[in-house]
Amino acid sequence: MKGLIIREPWIGMILDGCKTWELRTQHTTTRGEIALIRKGSSQIVGVADLVDSLPPLDRKGLAESVQFHRVPPAEQESALANGWLFPWLIVNARRLSTPVPYLHPNGAVTWVNLDPDTSQSIARARQATRAEPGLVPLKTPSQSAIVHSGLAVDAGVASARGPDRNGGLGAKISPALEAELVATADRLGVRVKALRSDTTKMRSFTVPSRAGDQIVLVHRDARSTSHVQIFLAPALDGRVAHEIAGIPGVQRYVNAKTNDHRMRHSAFHVFKEPQPIGEPFGHGWLLDQHRAGELFGKLVEIIRGK
Template sequence: MKGLIIRDPWIGMILDGTKTWELRTQHTTLRGEIALIRKGSSQIVGVADLVDSLPRLDQHGLAESVQFHRVPPAEQASALANGWLFPWLIVNARPLSTPVPYLHPNGAVTWLNLDPNTSQSIARARQTSRGEPSQEAVKAPSQPAIIRSVQAFKTNGDVVRELDRDSGPGSKISPALEAELVATADRLGVKVKPLGSNTTKMRSFIVPSRAGDHVVLLNRMARSTSHFQVFLAPALDGRVANSIAGIPGVQRFVNASTHDHRMRHSAFRAFKEPQPVGEPFGHGWLLDQHRAGELFSKLVEIIRNK
């Protein structure tokens, strides 16, 4: 297990869920569970999931995404000057019930490898999982600032080319839209599965409910500019379809070739349901990207209550 060194006050914001972007000076390819180390304390104070490394921000993008990185306007000039412009998307933060001490190696300033004994101590100190989100937590902004920040990115060709390159070959969904959905999931207590690579076609969200955990797949290759696609397991879809269809801004996905609601894709084996002969399928929905957080929250709450 690796530990990430983060100074105050940023580490406190990550632990309480108010900060999901940790700004760094370069990208990272690391994904998965990490330990959170408070700088200068020689203590591990929590664990979290590093699920993505987003494209470099420009001045406008930095200013428009304060709700994610929490850097106040007065400190943004310093962040620009020092190159703290690469957001690492860190979610599912879990404070430890008791901080775990470790031996800090000389020269370690960002990452360090934790020995097995320390990793075992972290496992013993894990705090119980967070409870149900409050009603306040599900209120997402109707016009996410992060969507506007992507529009700010598009003011010059160089930045657009950088976004295309960093998003991975063939990836069509906006990195900022995806970040908004991941941050919304974190606020709702929904598990976000790290991507295998930047070219992964589907991102998995695990929604807990009274009937068990349910998988929601986000289509990262969606080509629509006004909507994004999510897919549910067929059995779940059958139980919640009427409720979801009643949400303004949500509509059924229709396959242009077959004129039904099926989309064939090998990623649907993630649903782990008995499948008919042939490639698995799943039922999909289109959600208005300009109300991304709000609509995704409503979809999650419907699933959670089933």
């Protein structure tokens, strides 16, 4: 297990669930559960999931994404000058019931490779926690922020830009929201396919089920700021539609052009099912954005049981 060294006040904000972007000076390829080390204390105070590393922010992106990184305006010039512009997405933070001491190696300033004994101590501290939460709810700003490639823009600004070529608003799924879905998938043992690029429109999740692996696609190029689009293979949809429709906060996606539940997209070839002439399609659902992690988890559990 690896431990990430974070100074105050940032580590406290992460543990409180109000900070999901930890700004660093470079990308990281590390993913999965990490330990949270309070700088200068030689103690591990929590654990969390590091789920992604975003492109660097520019001045505007830094200013417009405060709700994720929490760097106040007065400190942003310093962040720009020192290159603290690479957001690492950290979610599902949990405090340990008792801080775990560790031996700090000389020269370690970012990561610490923890020995097996320390990792076991962390596991015991987690078990001793009286009420370990599941996913930490992500703070949602009063006006939905839509984030793409590290730049956050107000939903009203996105709307003013007009529809994109697919008839949507041109707004992208928030990385903080996407991180919540990825963390939910990781918690439930669902495989998450890496993105080919920051502009990839579909995020693929593979859910193990009784009938074999099932693909769930999340549309990253969201049409609505209030919902997240989920698409299933038609055969799978036929088996689970009745149960999914019974989840409060989930509704059917309706294709305005065809007046059905399909969305045609070249990415749907991953379903590997017979398709009509033209681009393949999947059957769609809309999840309430404010409960997306919870609702996605329920959808996964339904699929897993089929």
